[in-house]
Amino acid sequence: MSAPNISFEFFPPKSLEASFRLWDTVQTLAPLDPRFVSVTYGAGGTTRELTRDAVETLHASSGLNVAAHLTCVDASRSETLAIADDFAAAGVSEIVALRGDPPKGSGAFRPHPDGFTDSCELISALAETGKFTIRVGAYPEKHPEAADQQADIDWLKRKIDAGASEAITQFFFEADTYFRFRDACDKAGIDAPIIPGILPIENWQNARRFSGACGTNIPQWMDDLFDKAIRDNRHDLLATALATELCSDLLDGGVEDLHFYTLNRPELTRDICHALGVTPKVELRDVA
Numbered sequence: 001m002s003a004p005n006i007s008f009e010f011f012p013p014k015s016l017e018a019s020f021r022l023w024d025t026v027q028t029l030a031p032l033d034p035r036f037v038s039v040t041y042g043a044g045g046t047t048r049e050l051t052r053d054a055v056e057t058l059h060a061s062s063g064l065n066v067a068a069h070l071t072c073v074d075a076s077r078s079e080t081l082a083i084a085d086d087f088a089a090a091g092v093s094e095i096v097a098l099r100g101d102p103p104k105g106s107g108a109f110r111p112h113p114d115g116f117t118d119s120c121e122l123i124s125a126l127a128e129t130g131k132f133t134i135r136v137g138a139y140p141e142k143h144p145e146a147a148d149q150q151a152d153i154d155w156l157k158r159k160i161d162a163g164a165s166e167a168i169t170q171f172f173f174e175a176d177t178y179f180r181f182r183d184a185c186d187k188a189g190i191d192a193p194i195i196p197g198i199l200p201i202e203n204w205q206n207a208r209r210f211s212g213a214c215g216t217n218i219p220q221w222m223d224d225l226f227d228k229a230i231r232d233n234r235h236d237l238l239a240t241a242l243a244t245e246l247c248s249d250l251l252d253g254g255v256e257d258l259h260f261y262t263l264n265r266p267e268l269t270r271d272i273c274h275a276l277g278v279t280p281k282v283e284l285r286d287v288a
Contacts, residue, residue: 002251002277003276003277003278003279004247004251004255004256004257004258004276004278005035005256005257005258006032006034006035006257006258006259006260006273006278007034007035007036007037007038007195007257007258007259007260008029008034008037008038008259008260008262008269009037009038009039009040009197009259009260009261009262010022010025010026010037010038010039010040010054010058010262010264011039011040011263011264012039012040012050012051012053012054013050013054013264014050018264021264021265022054022264024266025262025264025265025266026058026062026064028266028267028270029262029266029269029270029273030062030063030064031280031281032270032273032278032279032280032281033280033281034064034065035065035257036064036065036066036067036094037058037064037065037066037067038066038067038068038069038094038096038135039051039054039055039058039066039067039068039069040069041069041070041071041073041098041100051068051069052068052083052086052087055068055087055090055092056086056087056090056092059090059091059092060090060091065094066092066094067092067094067095067096067133067135068087068092068094068095068096069095069096069098070083070084070087070095070096070097070098070122070126071097071098071099071100071122072098072099072100072115072116072117072118072119072121072122073099073100074115075115076114076115077114077115077116077125078114079115080115080116080122081125081126081129084126084129084131084132087132088129088131088132093131093132093133094132094133094134094135095126095132095133095134095135096134096135096136096137096168097119097122097123097126097134097135097136097159097164098119098136098137099118099119099122119136119137119159120155120158120159120162121162123136123159123162123163123164124162124163126163127162127163127164128163133165134163134164134165135164135165135166135167135168136156136159136160136164136166136167136168137167137168137169137170138152138156138167138168138169138170138181138185138194139152139156139169139170139215140169140170140172140177140178140180140181141170141172141177141181141215141216141217142215143170143214143215144213144214144215149181149184150184153181153184153185153188153190154188156185156190157185157188157189157190160190160192164192165192165193166192166193166194166195167192167193167194167195168194168195168197168259169181169194169195169196169197169259170197170214170215170216171197171198171199171210171214171216171261172196172197172216172217173216173217173218173219173222173242173246174217174219174246175246175249175250175253177217178196178250178253178255179253181194182194193257195257195258195259196250196255196257196258196259197259197260197261198243198246198247198258198259198260198261198272199243199260199261200239200240200243200260200261200262200263200265200268200269200272201226201235201239201242201243201268202239202263202265202268204226204230204235204239208223222242225238225242226238236268239268240268240271240272240275243268243272244272244275244276247272247276248276251276258276260272260273
């Protein structure tokens with residue numbers, strides 16, 4: 001088994017302490033030579049300016065290939081494309097294009113009166129500029145708003161046809177979940193790469209909450225193992241072992257790329273990558 005290509009997701013800092021945590025995360029993970037790193041966009045566009053600042057700073061100071069998340073939420077088409085133009089002017093040529101989550105407590109997603117109505121419209125507009133490599137989200141288990149799994153697959157095909165070149169999945173906990181989804185996408189005529197999204201479990205209760213919000217199934221055996229590991233003070237050991245095993249199963253099944261949701265907590269991700277044979281390749285310099 002050869003070492004995979006890897007990428008990482010970060011979120012923008014909202015405080016001075018969080019800024020230091022982000023830079024520590026970058027310094028820990030950058031030597032692993034990721035293919036790209038992405039910076040998230042908060043629900044309801046709440047971190048729009050923070051995301052832009054973090055993306056541009058990382059791009060300028062880290063030497064990493066930085067992809068900016070961009071959503072349709074709470075902005076007109078012109079405002080959204082102006083943000084994209086700012087990224088391009090700063091030398092950022094990769095975007096993760098998403099519909100985005102509505103502001104907390106606001107109910108279902110509602111397009112801005114002058115905004116993009118869905119991710120496909122956003123992807124098409126970005127593709128027309130010719131300035132960006134575009135990635136999109138994919139759901140190996142039914143999205144909470146989807147009628148069924150096939151609706152998710154049909155929607156993913158629309159996004160690829162609109163101009164996206166790759167997809168990154170929501171996290172999942174069993175390799176067969178990804179393989180079933182990959183096979184269904186292949187049957188639907190989706191030939192773009194679909195990168196598995198991996199969530200190293202820093203906190204089991206938080207992971208359970210994330211899973212409930214995004215429709216990720218939690219196997220009973222996993223609940224049982226974490227209950228015991230927490231009692232025995234072996235949470236991190238179990239989390240590292242389970243994620244490494246999941247990644248190994250994916251690689252054995254032909255996967256070549258893995259995307260890690262780091263939550264700006266790099267140690268578990270680093271340890272998992274090391275276990276998979278991903279070793280430091282470069283030194284990070286000039287990070288402010």
